[in-house]
Amino acid sequence: MPRLGSGIPLVARSREMDRLRAAFDRAARKSAGAVLIAGDAGVGKTRMVHELGGFAAEQDAVVLFGRCVDIGETGLPYLPFAEALAQVRAHGRAELLGKPALGMLLPDLAPPAAQVQEPQRFVPNFGKLPGLPPRPEQDVGQLQLFDAVHAVLGELAEEKPVVLVIEDLHWADSSTRGLLSFLLSRLRSQRVLVLCTYRTDDLHRRHPLRPLLAELVRLNAVERLELAPFDKTDARTFVHALAEGLVEEDTIRRVADQSEGNAFFAEELLAALSDSDDCGLPASLADVLLARVERLSEPTQQVIRLASVAGRSVKHSTLREVGEFDDIQLEEALREAVQHFVFVASGEQVHYSFRHALTREAVYGDLLPGERVRLHASYARYLTGRQGERGNAAALAYHSLESNSLKTALVASVEAATQSTDLGAPGEALRYLEQALRLWDSVDEKPTQTDELKLLRKASWAAGTSGNPERAIAYARSACKLADEQPDPQVSAEVRRRLAQSLMAIDGGEEEARAVIETAWAKVADLPPSDTRAWVLAVQARILRSHGELELSRERAERAVQDAQSVGAVGAEADALTTLATVIEAGGGVEQSLILLQTATDRAIEAKAIGVELRARYYQGLNRFELGLLDEAATALGDGIRLAKSTGLSWSDFGLELRCLAVLTHFARGDWDIAEELAEQPRGRVSTTVSARLAATGLHVMVGRGRFADAERLLASLRPEWRELPIALIAGSVGAELAVWRGRPELAVQRVDEAVEWSERTGGHWLLAGIKLGALATAACVDIAQQAKGPDRDAAIADGERFVEHARKTAEFGTPRSGVLGPDGRAWLARAEAELTRLHGQSSPEAWATAVAALDYGVPYEQSFARWRYAEALLSADRREEAAAQLRQAGKTAADLGAKPLFDAVTQLARRARIPLTESSTPARDTVDLFTPREQSVLRLVAAGQTNRQVGEELYISEKTVSVHLSRIMAKLGASRRAEAVAIAYDRGLLD
Numbered sequence: 001m002p003r004l005g006s007g008i009p010l011v012a013r014s015r016e017m018d019r020l021r022a023a024f025d026r027a028a029r030k031s032a033g034a035v036l037i038a039g040d041a042g043v044g045k046t047r048m049v050h051e052l053g054g055f056a057a058e059q060d061a062v063v064l065f066g067r068c069v070d071i072g073e074t075g076l077p078y079l080p081f082a083e084a085l086a087q088v089r090a091h092g093r094a095e096l097l098g099k100p101a102l103g104m105l106l107p108d109l110a111p112p113a114a115q116v117q118e119p120q121r122f123v124p125n126f127g128k129l130p131g132l133p134p135r136p137e138q139d140v141g142q143l144q145l146f147d148a149v150h151a152v153l154g155e156l157a158e159e160k161p162v163v164l165v166i167e168d169l170h171w172a173d174s175s176t177r178g179l180l181s182f183l184l185s186r187l188r189s190q191r192v193l194v195l196c197t198y199r200t201d202d203l204h205r206r207h208p209l210r211p212l213l214a215e216l217v218r219l220n221a222v223e224r225l226e227l228a229p230f231d232k233t234d235a236r237t238f239v240h241a242l243a244e245g246l247v248e249e250d251t252i253r254r255v256a257d258q259s260e261g262n263a264f265f266a267e268e269l270l271a272a273l274s275d276s277d278d279c280g281l282p283a284s285l286a287d288v289l290l291a292r293v294e295r296l297s298e299p300t301q302q303v304i305r306l307a308s309v310a311g312r313s314v315k316h317s318t319l320r321e322v323g324e325f326d327d328i329q330l331e332e333a334l335r336e337a338v339q340h341f342v343f344v345a346s347g348e349q350v351h352y353s354f355r356h357a358l359t360r361e362a363v364y365g366d367l368l369p370g371e372r373v374r375l376h377a378s379y380a381r382y383l384t385g386r387q388g389e390r391g392n393a394a395a396l397a398y399h400s401l402e403s404n405s406l407k408t409a410l411v412a413s414v415e416a417a418t419q420s421t422d423l424g425a426p427g428e429a430l431r432y433l434e435q436a437l438r439l440w441d442s443v444d445e446k447p448t449q450t451d452e453l454k455l456l457r458k459a460s461w462a463a464g465t466s467g468n469p470e471r472a473i474a475y476a477r478s479a480c481k482l483a484d485e486q487p488d489p490q491v492s493a494e495v496r497r498r499l500a501q502s503l504m505a506i507d508g509g510e511e512e513a514r515a516v517i518e519t520a521w522a523k524v525a526d527l528p529p530s531d532t533r534a535w536v537l538a539v540q541a542r543i544l545r546s547h548g549e550l551e552l553s554r555e556r557a558e559r560a561v562q563d564a565q566s567v568g569a570v571g572a573e574a575d576a577l578t579t580l581a582t583v584i585e586a587g588g589g590v591e592q593s594l595i596l597l598q599t600a601t602d603r604a605i606e607a608k609a610i611g612v613e614l615r616a617r618y619y620q621g622l623n624r625f626e627l628g629l630l631d632e633a634a635t636a637l638g639d640g641i642r643l644a645k646s647t648g649l650s651w652s653d654f655g656l657e658l659r660c661l662a663v664l665t666h667f668a669r670g671d672w673d674i675a676e677e678l679a680e681q682p683r684g685r686v687s688t689t690v691s692a693r694l695a696a697t698g699l700h701v702m703v704g705r706g707r708f709a710d711a712e713r714l715l716a717s718l719r720p721e722w723r724e725l726p727i728a729l730i731a732g733s734v735g736a737e738l739a740v741w742r743g744r745p746e747l748a749v750q751r752v753d754e755a756v757e758w759s760e761r762t763g764g765h766w767l768l769a770g771i772k773l774g775a776l777a778t779a780a781c782v783d784i785a786q787q788a789k790g791p792d793r794d795a796a797i798a799d800g801e802r803f804v805e806h807a808r809k810t811a812e813f814g815t816p817r818s819g820v821l822g823p824d825g826r827a828w829l830a831r832a833e834a835e836l837t838r839l840h841g842q843s844s845p846e847a848w849a850t851a852v853a854a855l856d857y858g859v860p861y862e863q864s865f866a867r868w869r870y871a872e873a874l875l876s877a878d879r880r881e882e883a884a885a886q887l888r889q890a891g892k893t894a895a896d897l898g899a900k901p902l903f904d905a906v907t908q909l910a911r912r913a914r915i916p917l918t919e920s921s922t923p924a925r926d927t928v929d930l931f932t933p934r935e936q937s938v939l940r941l942v943a944a945g946q947t948n949r950q951v952g953e954e955l956y957i958s959e960k961t962v963s964v965h966l967s968r969i970m971a972k973l974g975a976s977r978r979a980e981a982v983a984i985a986y987d988r989g990l991l992d
Contacts, residue, residue, distance in 0.1 A: 013048060019225060020052045024193050028059065028161040032187035032221055034194035036169075036213065039227030041358050042264030045197040048227065049165045052195065061161040062091050068171040069312050070357075076391040077175035077425035078105055080166045081149060088156065096152050101144040101648050104423045142175070142424040142465065143655075144648030146182045151648075153183070157191040168357070169198035170209055174427030174466065175420075177212050182651070185691060187221040188680060200226075229261025239266050264356055268292070289362040296340060299325075300333040304342060308364040309375040309399075313353040322382045377403035384408065393419055397432065410439040411447045417458065430462035430471075453482045457495055464502050472502040473509075489523040490532045496520035497536050504543065514543050529563035534572035537563060541579045554583045570607035574600045578616045585623065594623050610647050614640055614654035621661055628823030628857040630669045637662040641678075656693060660726075663697035670860040670897055672701045692718055696727045699734040703741070704861060706900035708974025711738050728758045729773070736776040740783065741901045742974055743987055748780035749799065756806075771825050774807030775832035782838045800839040807832040827854040831866065843873035845882075852886075861902070864893040868906050875913050884915045891917040900930070901988065908989025930972055930990060938965040943982045943991055 023033050037045050053063040064087050066080030076082070082105040088097055097106060156162050166172075166180065184194060203210060216222050230238055235256040243252055255269045268288040293304055306323050307314045320330055334352060337343040342359060343352045354360040367375070380399040386392045397412035417432035437455055440446070456479035464472035476499035483492040500517040503509035517540045524533040537560030544553035557580035564573035577600035585593035597620045604613035617640030624633035637658055644655035659678055666675040679698025696718055702711045715738070718731050732755020739748035752773045759770075781800030785793050811821055811829045821829070830851040837844035848870035855863035867890035874883035887910050894903035910917050931939065934957075941951045948962040966978060973988075975981035985991045 013044065013227075016048060016225060016227065017051065019223075020048065020195070021055060023223070024052065024056055024059070024061070024161070024163065027163075027191055027193035028061070030189045030191055032157075032190040032192045034184050034187060034196065034216075034219075034222045036216065036222065036224045037195060037197045037227060038200045038224060039197075040201045040229065040262065041199050042262045042356065043227045043229055044263040045227055046167060047263065049167065049195050049197060053163060053165060056161065056163045056193075059161070061163055062088075062156055063163045063165070064088070065165045065167070067167040068169060068173075068176060070171050076394070077173045077420055077423055077428040078145075078179060080172070080176060081105060081179060084164055084166070085149070085152060088152065091156075093156055093159075096155050099148040099151065099648075101148040101424070102152070104145050105149075142178070142426060143652050145424040146179055147645075147648035147650055149179060150183055150186060153192055154190050161191040161193070164192065164194045166194070166196045169196045170202045170207070172209065173425070174208065174431070175423075175425035177209065178427060178466070181212060181215060184216055184219055184222055186680075187219070230256075230263070231261065232256065235261050235266065238263060239270065242267060242270055264358065286362045286365070289359050290366055292340065293342065293359075293363060296336055296342075297333070299329055300336045303330065303333040304337055304363055305367060305371075306375060306378075307343075307352065307354070308360050308367070309372065309379060312357055312360055313351050316350040316352065318382065319352070322378045373403050376400075377405070380405055380408060391419075394432065397435065401435075406439055407443050407445060410436055410443050413439065414447060414450055414455070417462075421458075421462070426462040427466040430459060430466055430468070433459040433462060453479055453486070453491070453495075456482060457498060460495075460498050460502065464505065469502055469505040473499065473506070476502050489527065490530060493520040493523040493536050494532045496523075497532075497539050500539055500543065504546075510543075510546065514547065517543055529566045531567055531569045531572065534560050534563040534567065534569040534576070538572045538576040538579065541576055541583075545579055545583055550583050550586055554580060557583060570603050571609040571612060574603035574607060574609055574612045574616065577603060578612065578619060581616075582619060590623065590627060594620065597623065610643070610649060611652065611654065614644055614649065614652065614658065617643065618654050618657050618661065621658065621665070625661060625665055626822045626824070630665055630858045633665050634662070634669065634671075637665060660693055660697045663694070664700070667697075667700045667704075668859045668862075670893075672704065672897055676701050692727055693724065696730040696734075699730060703734055703738045704897070704899050704902070706741075706904075706974075708738060708742055709971055712974065725759060728755050731755065732758075733772050733776055736773070736780060740776070740780050743783075743980075743984055745780035745783035749777055749784070752777040752780075752803070770810035771807045771828040771832065774803045774810065775828050775835055777803040778807075778832055778835040778839060782835060785839060797839055800836065804832050804836045823854070823857045824859075827851065827857075827859070827862065830854040834866075834869065837873075838869075843869065843876060845870065845873040845877050845879065848873050860893045861897055861899055864890040864897075864899070864906075865902060868902065868909065871906075872909060875909075880913070880915070883913065887913075887915055888917055904988035904990065908987075911989055931969065935965050935969050938962060939969055939982070939985060939991065942966065942978055943985070 020035060023035050027033055037048060039045050053065070057063050064084035066082070066084035068080050085097065085102065086106060088094065153162055153164065166176075169177075169180075172180070180194075180196070187194070198209060198213075213224075217224055229235075236252060239252045239256045255266055265288070293301055296304070303319060303323065303325070306319060310318065310322075316330075316334070319325070319334075320327065323330070325333070334343065334345075337352070338345055341355055344355050345352055364372075376399045380396060380403055383392050383396040383399065386396075393412050393415035397409050397416050400406075400409035400412055413432045413436040417429045417436065420426070420429035420432060433455055437452070437459065440452055440455070456475050460472045460475035460479060463469070463475060476495060479495040480492070480499060483495045486492070496516050497520050500513040500520065503513035503516060517536065520536045521540055524530070524536055527533060537556050541553045541557035541560055544550075544556060557576045560576035561573055561580065564570065564576060577596050581593040581596035581600065584596065597616050600616040601613055601620070604610075604616055617636060621633045621637035621640065624630070624636055640654075640658040641650075641662060644650045644652065644658060649655045650659070663675045663679045666672070666678065676698060679694055679701070695714060699711055699714060702714065711734075715731055715735050718727055732751050735751040736748040739745065739751060755773060756770075778800045781796045781803065785796035785800070788796055807829055811825055830847070831854075834844065834847035834851045837847045848866060851866040852863060852870050855866055867886040871883040871886035871890065874880075874886065887906055891903060891906045891910070893899075894906055907917065938951055948959045948966070952959045952962045966981075970976065970978070970981045973981050973984045975984055982991070
């Protein structure tokens with residue numbers, strides 16, 4: 001009887017295959033995507049992805065397959081990705097695998113990058129420094145691996161489309177799930193399609209895959225495809241194709257009915273009928289599968305039972321050693337199992353796999369309890385002494401646990417945790433550490449290479465680096481209790497440092513973190529300098545800095561530097577120097593701060609403390625940015641971004657902060673194309689805080705260039721992420737600017753108020769964003785006052801005065817770190833004061849001249865905006881020649897930037913004043929037509945009050961075509977209805 005994998009055509013799945021082919025076509029056109037294929041076991045998920053893989057291969061795509069296995073079968077994290085990337089060589093692109101971090105997945109490549117066993121040289125961003133909210137710690141090695149896999153797929157897709165298939169996601173380890181989430185959340189314009197299959201019938205309520213699926217389906221690039229069982233018609237069609245006319249119609253009907261739409265069940269039922277003279281159909285799928293095995297010879301059954309204990313796949317050599325078969329007997333048994341479609345052979349080091357996981361599960365479930373323990377014990381004996389081989393320690397832990405050998409299971413669990421850490425898989429390391437901790441009290445003879453305190457400390461670190469700060473805190477607290485029972489105060493101080501770091505990674509843990517680090521300091525304060533003491537001081541300095549206690553923070557940072565220099569703790573010295581630089585800058589020592597940051601960078605390079613170096617480079621860029629030295633800031637930030645990319649840390653805490661600040665820097669400088677490229681605007685809504693941070697910075701260019709509809713959608717998707725203060729402040733300020741451009745000043749005021757309220761509720765303060773918010777809100781109040789009368793006008797004026805006063809008070813604090821108001825703050829304050837003159841009815845040329853001058857430090861867009869308002873004030877004072885000069889400069893800059901709304905506003909003002917925007921006599925007009933000629937005709941007639949039918953009759957087009965043109969017009973203007981489109985067009989000078 002033929003099998004699904006032996007050329008049987010794929011039937012009754014045409015709709016689903018059409019969706020997969022469409023997804024591949026989109027990916028081939030540089031619109032990356034992913035499809036999560038869900039369904040019960042045996043419903044045909046594997047057949048679907050292999051069919052799509054064949055289709056893609058015919059289109060000259062690179063197709064990579066990887067498969068997850070049951071967590072008990074192997075301890076190798078990232079197994080499906082390792083399998084998939086190993087296939088890159090076969091496509092002639094082995095050079096792409098030369099990235100050092102990939103040595104964690106593929107051991108025959110270059111040696112893996114140095115791993116961080118304990119965070120001695122890398123201290124994550126756990127302090128609430130201005131503008132930098134805490135996030136869970138991230139493991140350097142893991143991030144480097146994630147970035148390397150992402151880079152390989154991207155580089156591979158530059159030449160050909162890539163299809164990555166990950167099967168059986170319900171068995172994925174936590175590290176595989178983390179890597180998959182990382183990749184799917186960064187699908188943009190790569191020619192990549194990711195297909196994942198998983199069993200829905202295996203997903204119980206607390207299955208670890210459920211939260212990941214909830215996260216992934218929110219991504220715009222990800223779709224879910226549910227494979228339901230065949231209906232009766234499709235089931236008969238499928239069985240007909242499978243039977244190839246060799247079975248009677250009545251039997252086909254019975255098989256189709258009893259298979260309940262499950263493709264694999266139908267196949268096995270037909271196979272059972274063809275192999276037996278009995279015309280009766282078995283009662284269940286397990287009966288079918290076991291009946292197939294029971295018809296084989298006894299030696300073959302023994303081999304199959306032994307293989308089921310190993311997992312879905314097992315080596316030929318392993319079966320020979322564990323089962324103690326002679327070569328001839330084993331080969332004959334394996335040949336029979338392959339011929340009867342129980343096993344499939346593959347690989348150079350020959351592996352035998354169950355053709356379907358359900359077969360393995362049925363055989364394993366049928367083992368007697370004693371038989372199961374005996375076979376697991378055989379595997380454990382075979383693996384003992386072979387833990388040095390990749391994955392063997394985890395397998396030994398599994399088989400020892402199943403065979404009740406607890407001592408061996410404990411030792412193997414500890415070794416498996418170490419190997420997982422070396423592989424950059426802290427989530428798997430945590431699993432084995434927790435297993436070891438559960439076994440600890442059950443074993444009388446404890447292993448000599450570790451103790452319970454070391455296990456707790458490692459578990460705390462693994463939990464923190466795998467994104468589980470609450471568990472990290474719990475293990476760190478337990479470690480503190482054990483450490484206090486020991487005589488060494490440095491051990492107690494070190495574990496408390498670990499606890500303080502974990503506490504600072506969660507909201508609300510700041511006060512306890514401070515108390516914990518003070519206790520740690522008390523334990524080592526009277527001891528000689530040491531590595532531990534230097535790090536405790538460095539961490540304490542950062543915590544004190546985040547609490548605003550600058551003097552004490554400076555004292556602790558200086559002592560940390562002294563201790564670190566005396567004992568050679570270069571990483572701690574670099575971290576403390578960075579904190580010291582921020583404290584000195586807060587006292588006005590800006591240039592001294594920059595010198596310290598450079599020294600910190602040099603020390604971090606010496607210590608190979610990449611995370612500390614990224615932090616120092618970020619503050620170098622921030623220092624220059626706040627001083628208005630934008631070119632120097634761009635250079636410093638570019639160096640940091642290149643370092644993050646080269647080390648695979650583009651998405652670490654400070655890797656992200658460097659990119660966000662670089663986006664703002666390039667926007668301010670007028671390098672809008674670079675800013676957009678760095679911001680990586682998502683297609684659709686954002687789904688993670690990291691994506692939200694980066695997307696929020698890109699809003700500036702989006703609004704500046706007039707993509708209002710896109711900006712509104714992005715703002716809506718950012719709402720859940722307002723818990724992060726930087727996102728709330730950016731969304732509030734840019735959202736207010738957007739609302740003003742769209743003629744909705746009341747919404748602008750509302751957005752500013754929300755941002756301010758959220759800032760105060762989360763314990764933040766306005767900082768520089770407060771001055772900007774005040775100026776933008778005042779401008780919105782001017783628009784409201786100009787349209788209102790009586791009490792409403794008075795209320796708008798009062799609100800505007802309130803916002804200006806807030807801007808003034810905020811300015812008194814200076815920049816968030818130096819205490820001196822920088823050029824950005826001075827410029828926005830001047831803008832607020834100038835807007836106040838507009839609010840009172842007479843825009844002051846002098847006030848706007850001051851604002852233009854304040855913006856003369858390399859921020860072309862903001863200065864051009866001020867020039868537009870300056871020209872408006874000059875015209876009111878009948879100073880036409882000066883106004884013409886300002887308008888021409890503003891118009892040229894806006895055109896060069898592609899700042900469509902500002903260019904429209906400048907053009908409209910020039911047209912009203914009959915001032916040409918060039919020295920020629922050509923009247924001012926938009927040099928780039930927003931609408932096609934037909935759209936212009938439709939808009940004019942709609943503005944004249946005509947209905948769609950009247951417009952169609954006038955232009956000799958259908959009413960439906962008029963509706964299409966009108967929809968495009970509204971999309972270009974960011975309007976939601978026709979009246980709003982007409983109003984915006986008038987405001988922007990697009991209608992006479």
